[in-house]
Amino acid sequence: MEIKKKIKQFLDEIEKNNKKGKAINAILEINKNAEKESGKGKLSGKVIAVKSNINVRGMKTSCASRTLENYKAGYDATVIKKIKEEGGIIIGMTNMDEFASGSSGETSYFGPTKNPAAIALIPGGSSSGSAAAVAAGFCDVSLGSDTGGSIRNPASHCDIIGVKPSYGLVSRYGLIDLSMSLDQIGPFAKTVHDAALLLEVIAGHDEKDSTTFNVKIPEYSKQIEKIPKSIKIGISKDFEELCQDKRINKLIEEAIERLCKEYGWQKKSVSLKYVDLAVQTYYPLCYVEFFSATRKFDGRRFGKKIEEVCGPEVLRRILGGSEISRAEFHGLYYRRALKVKELIKRDFEKAFKECDIIICPTVPKLPHKIGSKISAEEMYSYDAFTIPANLSGICALSIPCGKIDDVPVGMQIMASAFQETKMLQVARAFEKLTEK
Amino acid sequence: MENFLWHHVSKEEAEQIKREAKKIMDSFARAIASVEKEISEMPFVERKEQIREESEKKSLQDKKFRDIMFENAPEKEQDYLKAERGKWK
Numbered sequence: 001m002e003i004k005k006k007i008k009q010f011l012d013e014i015e016k017n018n019k020k021g022k023a024i025n026a027i028l029e030i031n032k033n034a035e036k037e038s039g040k041g042k043l044s045g046k047v048i049a050v051k052s053n054i055n056v057r058g059m060k061t062s063c064a065s066r067t068l069e070n071y072k073a074g075y076d077a078t079v080i081k082k083i084k085e086e087g088g089i090i091i092g093m094t095n096m097d098e099f100a101s102g103s104s105g106e107t108s109y110f111g112p113t114k115n116p117a118a119i120a121l122i123p124g125g126s127s128s129g130s131a132a133a134v135a136a137g138f139c140d141v142s143l144g145s146d147t148g149g150s151i152r153n154p155a156s157h158c159d160i161i162g163v164k165p166s167y168g169l170v171s172r173y174g175l176i177d178l179s180m181s182l183d184q185i186g187p188f189a190k191t192v193h194d195a196a197l198l199l200e201v202i203a204g205h206d207e208k209d210s211t212t213f214n215v216k217i218p219e220y221s222k223q224i225e226k227i228p229k230s231i232k233i234g235i236s237k238d239f240e241e242l243c244q245d246k247r248i249n250k251l252i253e254e255a256i257e258r259l260c261k262e263y264g265w266q267k268k269s270v271s272l273k274y275v276d277l278a279v280q281t282y283y284p285l286c287y288v289e290f291f292s293a294t295r296k297f298d299g300r301r302f303g304k305k306i307e308e309v310c311g312p313e314v315l316r317r318i319l320g321g322s323e324i325s326r327a328e329f330h331g332l333y334y335r336r337a338l339k340v341k342e343l344i345k346r347d348f349e350k351a352f353k354e355c356d357i358i359i360c361p362t363v364p365k366l367p368h369k370i371g372s373k374i375s376a377e378e379m380y381s382y383d384a385f386t387i388p389a390n391l392s393g394i395c396a397l398s399i400p401c402g403k404i405d406d407v408p409v410g411m412q413i414m415a416s417a418f419q420e421t422k423m424l425q426v427a428r429a430f431e432k433l434t435e436k
Numbered sequence: 437m438e439n440f441l442w443h444h445v446s447k448e449e450a451e452q453i454k455r456e457a458k459k460i461m462d463s464f465a466r467a468i469a470s471v472e473k474e475i476s477e478m479p480f481v482e483r484k485e486q487i488r489e490e491s492e493k494k495s496l497q498d499k500k501f502r503d504i505m506f507e508n509a510p511e512k513e514q515d516y517l518k519a520e521r522g523k524w525k
Contacts, residue, residue, distance in 0.1 A: 057502065074504040098442065098469040200509070274471065280464035287461065300519035302508040311442040312453055321456030333465050340468045342475055373437040376460060 003045050007035050010047050014138050024114045028091040041086030043404045048144040049133040052093045055174040056080050063103055064096045066309040067297050077174020079185050079202040086201050091139050094129030100178040101128045101313045102180050103153055103382040112370050117159040117408050121367040124154030129306045131158040134188045139298035140197050141189045147182045151385025152398040152418035156362035156410025162188045166417040167393035168213040171206035179289040182390045193427040223421045224428040234270040234355030241382050244365040245413050251402045251409050252361050258433055270351040274343045278352035278387040279380050284337040291321025345392040352416040357426050360385055362398040362410035395420050399427050
């Protein structure tokens with residue numbers, strides 16, 4: 001009865017503020033069977049919203065696009081299967097940037113999502129609805145996907161926690177890909193414990209996704225209560241120089257000082273020489289892989305032909321990807337980007353020999369007002385601090401760190417690949433400070 | 437400069453978007469071309485299974501899956517999806 005009451009409260013809140021009231025527009029479709037679904041397991045009693053590019057059988061995997069407007073998933077993604085096996089209840093599908101191509105939450109065919117923490121401003125993207133749904137109290141936790149920051153960016157703007165797992169930790173089977181060499185599914189939550197719990201459930205090797213690694217998955221939700229005795233926090237001047245709003249740097253510096261003072265941890269300066277080329281490296285890879293990924297949307301077996309019905313940013317990526325993947329440009333764009341991707345990865349490997357975690361801001365500037373006129377390059381620059389983790393395959397999360405002019409600011413904690421435990425322990429340690 | 441709200445793209449705007457995309461990619465390519473350091477060997481990830489083994493087609497026996505897939509199809513006739521030849525071009 002308690003679970004049914006909880007689901008009803010969430011549904012009432014969605015009814016009150018999703019399309020009406022505050023008009024957050026985070027939820028695109030409600031699971032009509034949510035109130036009947038319940039189960040036993042680690043996620044028993046947890047109500048979960050899912051980004052609309054992840055297959056939930058019988059529900060629309062629209063990717064917030066007219067292309068797949070009425071497309072229903074015929075099967076559950078592996079992460080959804082795992083959630084259901086552990087008693088999690090799917091409440092609905094969330095809004096997002098169209099085909100995950102965005103960093104603001106504005107590009108959805110179904111209208112922009114609002115930021116519950118700063119209502120006139122963008123919630124971030126592309127997992128805009130998943131972040132906003134948790135922030136607005138529409139669900140306990142949610143799932144997003146992160147290719148260049150699409151979980152961490154909206155987590156920062158919406159004042160919640162968002163985790164991008166190491167590449168290969170979580171199965172992508174059933175995720176409609178943006179860029180398959182970079183995409184990862186991950187959790188949003190209001191607490192580190194809930195994020196850790198959801199991650200623990202969805203992580204693990206999957207024979208249906210050959211890019212998943214066969215690693216033992218720790219019980220993150222229990223491990224996070226152990227505060228590490230000694231941690232070297234890596235700080236890079238390269239991030240500081242790239243930060244467009246210096247007040248953000250100051251907030252992060254203060255947070256690091258608090259951590260060191262409270263727990264006796266140390267700071268270590270590290271060099272990430274190529275990190276200033278992260279955006280220029282990422283987008284050629286993303287454009288080309290997205291172009292390849294969208295060839296199936298030709299309107300024959302399902303949906304509509306993507307080029308005929310998509311919005312401007314999706315079209316930019318398709319046309320750009322088509323152009324630069326032509327044989328005559330062999331080596332000029334994609335191969336060069338692959339080279340710098342590898343150099344960035346090696347930068348991080350070297351840095352993690354000198355420190356345990358790296359901390360920096362999640363985003364280099366505060367979110368803009370919904371509907372503002374900005375250039376594509378300015379939009380892409382939101383990802384400057386998040387892209388490096390995707391390029392190097394490591395894990396990273398964003399945790400609320402304070403506010404500037406009443407606008408939330410997130411702090412990014414990064415750890416070496418498959419060191420989620422360490423990353424989450426540091427996040428929990430910081431969360432305890434902010435609880436005081 | 438534009439806002440990023442969704443809108444229908446006209447043919448003229450599509451041409452402009454194509455030019456902009458190339459301009460952005462060219463600018464990014466110039467930036468990363470400045471990296472002189474070469475990598476002798478691109479990394480390769482050793483995996484137990486490189487290619488997924490396709491087992492028995494369970495999806496074809498899953499009636500609900502079939503029903504949903506046919507519901508998604510723009511045009512169908514009995515047990516077949518219908519598609520105009522070359523329509524994807």
